[in-house]
Structures are given as structure tokens and as C-alpha cells.
Amino acid sequence: MFRLIVAKELREIIASTKFAVTFLVCSLLIILAFYVGARNYQVGMAQHELEVSENLQQMKSHTNWRSIQHRIFLPPQPLMTLVTGISNDIGRNIQVETQGELTPQDSRFNDDPVFAVFRFLDLDFIFQVVLSLFAILFLYNAINGEKEQGTLRLTFTNSIPRDTYILGKITGAFLAMSIPLLIPILIGCLLLPIMGIPMAAGEWIRLAMVILTGLLFLGAFSTLSLFVSALTHRSSSSFLILLVAWIFAVLIIPRASVLLAGNMVDVISVDEIAHQKIQQDYENEQEMMARMNEFEVVIDPNDTRGSFDKLTTFLRESTERLEKERKELAERLEEQRRNEESTQQRLALGLARISPASAFSLAVTNLAGSSLELKNHYLEEARRYRGIYAGFMEGKSGTQGIILTANPNQPKPEPIDPAELPEFQYRQPPLESVVRASVLDLGILMIFNIVGELRKRGTTMLSTLIRKELKSIISSPKFAITFAACSILIMLSVWIGIQDYRAGMERTEAALEINSQVLKTITWNDIHTRAFRHPDPLQIFVAGVNNDVGRLSEIRGREEVNLKNSVYSDDSIFAVFRLVDFAFIMQIVLSLLAILFTYDAVNGEREEGTLQLTFSNPVPRAKYILGKLVGSWLGLVIPLSIPVLLSVLLVLIMKIPMTPLHWQKLGGLFLVSLLYFTFFIALGLLTSALSRRSATSFLISLVIWVFFVFIVPRAGIMAAGQFVDVPSVAEMKSRQAAYTKDKQDEYQARMSEFIQSFIKRQMSRMTPDMTPQERNEMTKNLQGELEQEISKERKVMEAEIADYGYRLHEERRNRQAQQERLGYLLSRFSPASSFRLAAMNLAETDVLLKTRAEKAMTDFRSNLLEMAEVKTREQGSEGMMGGIRTRTHQRNDGTTVIGFDRRTPPTVNPEDVPIFVQAPRTFGDTASDTLMDIGLLAIYSIVSFSITFVAFLRYDVR
Amino acid sequence: MEDNSQPMMETCNLTKVYEDGVKAVDDVSFQIHRGEIYTMLGGNGAGKTTTINLFLNLIDPTEGEARVNGIPTHRQPLQAKALMAFVSENVMLYPGFTAIQNLDYFARLGGKTKYKRKDYEDVLMRVGLEEKSHNRRLKGFSKGMRQKCGIAIAILKNAPAILLDEPTSGLDPKAGIEFINLLRTLREEGKAILMSTHDIFRAKEIADTVGIMDAGRLIMQKKKEELEGADLEELYVKYMGGLAGTQPEPENPVM
Secondary structure, rough: OOHHHHHHHHHHOOOOOHHHHHHHHHEEEEEEEHHHHHHHHHHHHHHHHHHHHHHHHHOOOOOOHHHOOEEOOOOOOHHHOOOOOOOOOEEEEEEEOOOOOEEEEEEEEEEOOOHOOOOOHHHHHHHHHHHHHHHHHHHHOOOOHHHHOHHHHHHHOOOOOOHHHHHHHHHHHHHHHHHHHHHHHHHHHHHHOOOOOOOOOHHHHHHHHHHHHHHHHHHHHHHHHHHHHHHHOOOOHHHHHHHHHHHHHHHHHHHHHHHHHHOOOOOOOHHHHHHHHHHHHHHHHOOOOHHHHOOEEOOOOOOOOHHHHHHHHHHHHHHHHHHHHHHHHHHHHHHHHHHHHHHHHHOOOOOOOHHHHHHHHHHHHHHHHHOOHHHHHHHHHHHHHHHHHHHHHHHOOOOOOOOOOOOOOOOOOOOOOHHHHOOOOOOOHHHHHHHHHHHHHHHHHHHHHHHHHHHOOOOOOHHHHHHHHHHHHHHHHHHHHHHHHHHHHOOOOOOOOHHHHHHHHHHHHHHHHHHHHHHHOEHHHOOEEEEEEEOOHHHHHHOOOOOEEEEEEEEOOOOOOEEEEHHHHHHHHHHHHHOOOHHHHHHHHHHHHHHHOOOOOOHHHHHHOHHHOOOOOOOOOHHHHHHHHHHHHHOOOHHHHHHHHHHHHHHHHHOOOOHHHHHHHHHHHHHHHHHHHHHHHHHHHHEEEEOOOHHHHHHHHHHHHHHHHHHHHHHHHHHHHHOOOOHHHHHHHHHHHHHHHHHHHHHHHHHHHHHHHHHHHHHHHHOOOHHHHHHHHHHHHHHHHHHHHHHHHHHHHHHHHHEEEEEHHHHHHHHHHHHHHHHHHOOOHHHHEEEEEEHHHHOOOOHHHHHHHHHHHHHHHHHHHHHHHHHHHHHHHHHHHOOEEEEEEEOOOOOOOEEEOOOOOOOOOOHHHHOOOOOOOHHHHHHHHHHHHHHHHHHHHHHHHHHHHHHHHHOOOO | OOOOOOEEEEEEEEEEEEEOOOEEEEEEEEOOOOOOEEEEOOOOOOOOHHHHHHOOOOOOOOOOEEEEEOOOOOOHHHHHHEEEEEEOOOOOOOOOEEEHHEEEEEHHHHHHOOOHHHHHHHHHOOOOOOOOOOOEEEEEHHHHHHHHHHHHHHHOOOOOOEEOOOOOOOOHHHHHHHHHHHHHHHHHHOOOOEEEOOOHHHHHHHHHHEEEEOOOOOEEEEHHHHHHOOOOHHHHHHOOOOOOOOOOOOOOOOO
């Protein structure tokens, strides 16, 4: 009996359209993910090797081990490219110092924000978002659909136990679903060795576990679907319920829990730590200075040496104490951060596990080694390496340095051999620990499976048409559900966005405050400061790449401005389940709901028989289809605009500083959103006018939706990434360092030659009959000439180096721009990309955010440097005064005392220093950039409606 | 107003061949005048529903034409449809709407925008739908109740031509009798009524003319007077053979 039911279920599903469609989509997505993962691995590996060798290359010209800049790189892992996790968010290289904190730098998304616009399509994402939807599609009508057909009654006229039936049903469906999954996965797995990806045995085991976890995850959704299908009478209601459950499980719970945990547990920020350190240094130094100025030792005429020793001992002890305190504070703060971070993470992940989607994602990222643990593990590995490195450097101390020598006979210092450096071997976390970490999530997925199992056992024509459409939509459950989903999602996202904005604002203000305290401790001569990107209220609605690119830049001398400390790199927990912003809700959720509204607009009425009745009346077809479009459109605008209005109210109540410009742009954003979902309404209409059955049109719409929303945007960017190579930041740094080294060597060689010839010339001009005074005079003149010459040459060299650096950056920027243009061009084949690009443009969180900020900061730097020059000149030599001198003076009692003379040079008055503020782009600027996307969206809508129109004129209404 | 001698509904050599070659309607011609009820009898697949679909221009004829008050339906479908009301075999209405809301919507589609709530209630009472059901959603309605709503919609349209596709299937005996009485009233109001049915007894009871269709052809057509005394059942079996399970032996096709 059981086998009969399983066989029937299998045969029925395999013969169905939805099976074919699922097979197609699964194959496309999974094989693409494997292919792209393998390609990324190859590209990443090539880049990694290049970076490592360039890093060693630039050391070759060094003669002193102490002067090298050694970086270690996180090597790409095959599984990490299949399940990316946070691996693109955290820095990929670490500058090895023998002491101090090690921090990963140069995160992929900070360096190449274009990839953050449409994130990678990895296995994690495909299972979590796309396949779970298909699992629902497979089983939402498993039981009530049979009831509707009448086959359920017929089945149970036979003596079939209910539990056998339900068990057979789920087994059959699960087996049927495994086919379109396992075949492409198998092909994908074959692709790996074909493309030469080195997979160790341990990695195959991990991959197998990833797939197993995926099946368990889909099993959870399947049992849930069956359960809901058994609880409801109509398949349309079970589908709606499941869709809402899906939205909650996949989109809301994971993200909401992370944000909730972020709000509940405060973690001390990286900036705060840095500034607390500086603050303490400043206070300690002030204190030490005060004590030093008071400290005096009476000089014993018989033991002058002893008196000086006392002085130096005091100095040494004070410095050591300072050092110790500094270290203690650093450790305490790091410890605090680690503790707070782990509490926050535990809470967040614990809450997120309410949803099977998060449990799945956590398990697979864990298995692939790209979970939150990645950053800690990478740092641990780096610390381990530092132990080896420090030991190595110990043995190398005392090697000769670079000496500017005039003696050609002195042996040239030997250059170092970078091959001697111990190699950095990145070890993956052991399999047992990974498996242990995933066991919890696997257990949770099992429970979801079992629980599901257990519970199952138990006026004018047009206006008439529009009004009817509206009335019928508003009274339908899908309207109520859309309204609820829109309200919850939009309000939640805006509320969270506001909290985020406020937190960002507080952080920036605190950082600015501490920055000004730092300014108090330095002189205009060596002024350096930090410029911060200010949070912008529109980021509440469209986060864009805002969290991926750095938040601040050091402004120091002529150094390149470089944004660093991105939110996701510092607080990686937020990268695990990314922020759901208004743009995301529109792009993914609302587009799906729009399709849900219209996929059965025409053929659904045909199926119900009302279309025939309608057209037994004198109803022109053109008016009818137009009425459908307008009615559905209005029906979706209502549940959208009410939460939007409430959100705007929320923004007003919470006193977010919105300028008229912001309001204009926000208006633009809503306009673009309307255009975007108009397209999907027209798309739903189109498919429903092209097919006879609503089930078919739903499948077609869903496939087009997956294609437009998930595949095209990413595929476009990835294709552009493959076609246009952009040199990595680390590579550029290496090239810059190598070039600098070359230029310096050349300069030194030339200078030593020059000095020799100069001395020769000087010797030859000196005649024995010159008076010592004349000789002195001549030497002095020549000395002046020499110095002038040297400084002139030096300036030329520095200019060349700066020019090279500029050209390197320029080249990278050009390449990046070229890549972006191509990527956007390709991805604009999808309205989802057009919408996202337009929204990001309007909110100024587009990919150029980084470039604009860096440019503004560079301008700021020039102004600041100019100002510093003026100020330094005003203050004269006093401004440069610093350092420690000793002073002696006679006391009234006749003894001579010795003490410190520490004159504080005049420091900067923070109020004099301008604060970095970036001017917003004008509405005209952003609007003109957005115009193309608006046009495209309009064209997409018009084209799809025109086809609908033509198709409907010929539609067989029987 | 119109010329009374002109038939309200007529078909002229009406033929429909589907794309797969099946001749659903084969050279059918008949006329229905005002105040006349024409019943089409025939088994499944005889071509009754296709004939009605051709009247409603839901499909285009291959040859010949169907005319309503002289208007060829496939040339001027909108004008023709304004003169017709239709009740299908299985009336499907919007399940999310109440009976009154459905009536209102379809009355407006039929060009009747002046009706008040009272009118809808009256017509629902007239077709025999209990008052408590008037404001209930169609979702919970039985087939018979939906059928009554469909008839109410047809009455509201107040069209001179009425097409009924198996209207009595699914009605209980009481509702069946009420429906027949309703048809009589409509005939008295001067409507031309085309009704397809399997029900020989109802057909005999009410029809002014009876046509028997088989395999797309109109194989017999007799006026009520001609049927007087004749056993319609016998005739039906004789022409069709379908009910008795014998091969049809058409003899003397009328036209």
C-alpha cells in the first residue's frame, strides 16, 4: 500500500509541469553556483599567489629585516567560494607586526563595492531563498489539492490507513524533489575536479554534509507544506499561509533577531577602543610630563655620573609604567569587546534559530568555514604565525641598515632574501570542531522535520471593471496577507533603519569628540586627523553598499586617502543576515506579491467560468484588460502606501533630520518603486493572458521572477568581473612599495656617486695655499650647494613616487569604472537591477559612494594641509618644539640641580580644525543618473503590458 | 419597435470545425421568434454548447453565421451581446463577493447601471433565493443557489434573447418547477429563449419547438403542435439511439 502511494506520488509529480520547471531552475542555479564558485576560486587563487609573491618581491631590495613590510594573506578555500558566508566582508590580509593588535584589512566588498551591489549567488542562498520556495510549491496542495479535485474522497473509499497515506505522500514528494536537486549537484561536483579545484578528502566530506543539510532544510519546508495543506480546505489558502511562513522564516526572523540582539547588547566599537587608548596615552603623558617637570636630582659634584643615572632610571621607569598601563588597557578593552561580541552573537544566533532558514545557513557556513568563526580563526592563525615570525626576526636583528656613505670601498650591504621568511600556512579549523558546531543546527532542522510530521497526524464600463477588480482584491485573503506582510516588513525595516542611523550618528559624534581630544595633543606641524563619513537619513530606506565600504579615513600628510573600518568588517555579525531595507523589500518581497496579485487575473477567471459570463455581455476586450491592470495596480498601491505613510510618520516622530533635498529624493524613490512593481503586475497579467491554466502561469511567473530578481543582476556583475580584471588593493600596495624601494635605491646610488664626485671636485679646487678661513668658507658654500642639490633630487624622487601611486590608483579606478559599466549594462536586462541601481543612486548609497567620499576627503586633506602650513609658519620654530631636554640650575643654597625641561609645544586648538562634511549631491544630479533606470522600468512595463494586450485580444475565453 | 416577423435568434448554415478537424456544429439552421422557447436536445458532444458559444461569439464560426435580431454575432459581437443574456450549465460567480455584489457587477457589465439594492433583492426573491443568502459570499453556495443567481443576472439584464445551457441540471425538483414557471413568465414577456438540455420531460413540458442534435447536426426539429400526442422519448431514442445504446439510425432529417 505504502509503495503504491509513493509510486503514484512520484509518477504524478514527475509528469507535472512544476517538476519540469523546478528541474530547470535547480539545474540552472546549482550548476551556475558551482561554476561561478570554481571560477571565483581560480581567480582568487591566481590573485592570492600574485599577492604573496609581490609581497616577497618588494622585500628583495631591502637590506634590513627590520624595515620590511610583511603581510600574510587568507588563502581562498574551495568550499568558501561555494558558501561565501562573511568571507567577502572581513579583511583578507594582515600586516604582521611583532607586537600590537593584528587586524585583517582590505575586505573584498570595501575594495570592490560593485560586488556588494548584487551579492554572490552561492549554494547557501540558493537553498535558503529559492529552493525553499520550490519546496513549498511542490507540496502546498498535496492534500487539499486532491480534495479539490475530488480524488481524495475516491482514494479513501478504499481501505487505506491515514498514516500510511501521509507517509507515502511525503516520501514520494521528497524523492521526487531530490531528483532535480541531486542531478545538478552531481554535475556541479564533477565540475570541480574538471576545473582543477583541489578538494581534499575532508572537503568532500564537508561538501557532502552541506548537501545533506540542504536536503534536511528542504525536508523541513516540505513537512511544513504538507502540514498546512492538511489543515486548510483550499489550496490557495494553504499557498498563502506558506508564503507568509516563508517570508517570516527566510526574510524576517534571521535579520530581525540579529538586529534585536544588536539593540539589546551593546558592543564597544573599534573606534571607541582606539580612541580610549589615545585618550589614556594623552592623560598619562600629561601626568608624566608634570611629574618629570617636578623631578629634580641634586648633583653630587663627586658623582655626576650617579646623578645622571638616577635621572635616566626615572625616565626609564616612567616609560615602562606607561607602556604597561597602555598594554593593560588595550588588553582590557579587547577582552571587553570579545566578551560583548560573543554575548551579542550568541543571543542573535540563538534567536535566529527559531527559523529553519537561519539554522540551515549557520550550519552550512560553519561547514564551509565561512561562518562568523572565520574572522576569529584567521586572527588565531595569524597570531600563531606571529610567534614564528617574531622568533625569526629575533635571530635577524643587528643586520646592517642602509647607510648613506661616501666611501665607495665600504662593502655594500647585502640585500635580504625573502625566501628565508617562514611561510604562512593557513590551517582550516579541524573537521571535528566544525561538525560539532553544526550539530546543533542539524538537530534543529531534524526537529523541524519531526515536529511537522507529528502535527500532521492530526458606472462606465471601465470604472465598473476597475471597481470590481479592486473590490475582489480587497476582499480576498491575498490582500489581507499582502497588507500584513507589507506593514510588518516596511515598518520593521524603517524602524530598524532609524535605530541604525541613530547608532551610526552617535558613533560618529563620539568619534568626532575623541578626535578633537586627540587634536589637542598634537602640533600643527604634524597634524593628522580622521575624516568620518556621516550617516545619511536616506540610508534608512536604501542601505546599498553603505555598510560594506569603510566609515573613516586617516588624513595624514600626503598619504592616499583610504576608507577603512567598514561596519560589516568590524561587526561581522550584521553581515551574516544582512539588513532588510525598504529597497530590499520592494525588490524581492513586493515583486513576488505583485505577481501573486495578477498571475491568475485572466486564466483564473476562465477557470472559474466567470470570464465566459463576463464576455456574454458587451464588454470590449481592451477595456477589460486595462481595467484589470489598473484595478490590480490600485489594489497593491493601497497596502503599500499605508505602511509607507506610517513609516514617513515614524521618521518625522523620531526627529530624523531630513532636508527638503532628502524629501525630494525619497519621493523619487517611491516613484521608482511604483514603476518597479507596475512591471511585475504587468508581468503577472502577461503570463495569465498567455496560458490557459493559472497553475502554469504561476510557475512561469515564478521562474521569470527568479531569473530577474536573482540571476540576471548577479550574473551581469559576475560576467563583468570575469571580462574586466581589476588589480587588487594588496597587489597595488605591493607594486607601490616595490616602486618606492626601486626609486629610493636609485636615488641613494646616485647620491652616493654624486657626493663622491662632489668631494673630488672640492678636493681639486682646494689649493694648499688657502688659508684655513678660506677653506672653511669654501666648504660651507659647497656644503650649502650639496644640500640644495640633494634636496632637489629628493623632491624629484618623491614627486615621481607620488605620481606613480596616483597613476596606479587612476588605473585601478578606470578599470573599476569599466567593470562597473559593463556589469550594470548586463544586469540592466532585469528590471530588478534597474530598480536597485536607481534606488541606490537616489539614496546615494551606490557603488560610487566610496569614490565620492574619498574624493571629498582628498579635497579636505588639501585644505587641512594648507591650513597647517599657515599655522606652522605663524607659530614659528616654537611649533616644532618637542622632545626631552635636561636643564640645570643653581639653587639658592648653592647646589646645582638637574631636571627635565619639557616644554609643551603649542598644540592644536580643535576648534580651528575644520570638520569634514560631505556635500550631498543635488537632486538634479541624482535624478539625471536615475533617469535611464526610470526610463528602462517604464519601457519594461509598457512592453509587457503591450504584449498582454495583444495576447488578450486573441484569448479564448471559454 | 422591431419588426415582429424577424426572428430574434437565428442560425444560417452555422458550421464550426475545430483545429483538430472535429466538426462540432455541422450546417445548422433554425429560427427562434419572440415569445418562443426552443429546446435543443442531445447527448454529450452533440454540439449544443458549441452552438451557444457561437451565438455569444466566444468562438468564431467556420461557415455560416448566428444572428441576433438580424445582427451577425461574429461581425458585431458587442451589439449582439447587448441583446443576449446567458446562464451556463454550472454558473460560476466570484466566490469572494456576496450575491448582491455579484449581481451588481454583472448588471453593470450588461449596461444596467440604474438598479437599486431593492431591485436586486426582488429579483433574487423571484428566482427563489432565500433572503438570508442575499448578503452571503458565494463561496458557501450550493450549485443550485449559484444557478439561481445566474438566472437572476440574466433577468436583470432584461435582454430580448436568453441562452440557457443546461440550466436545470443540479436543481432540486422544487427549484426545477419554479424555474419552469419562471421561463413561462419570461416567454409571456416576449423573450426568445434558447435552452439546451438532456431533460426530455422538461423539454416537452415547456418547449414551443424541439430540436434534436447529434454529432453536430440538427437531425430533427418539430413544433409543439407536431409533437402533440407523440412520445418525445420514443422519438429521441429513435433519432439518437444514444439512450438505448443502439447505433443512431437517422432517417428523414428535417432539413
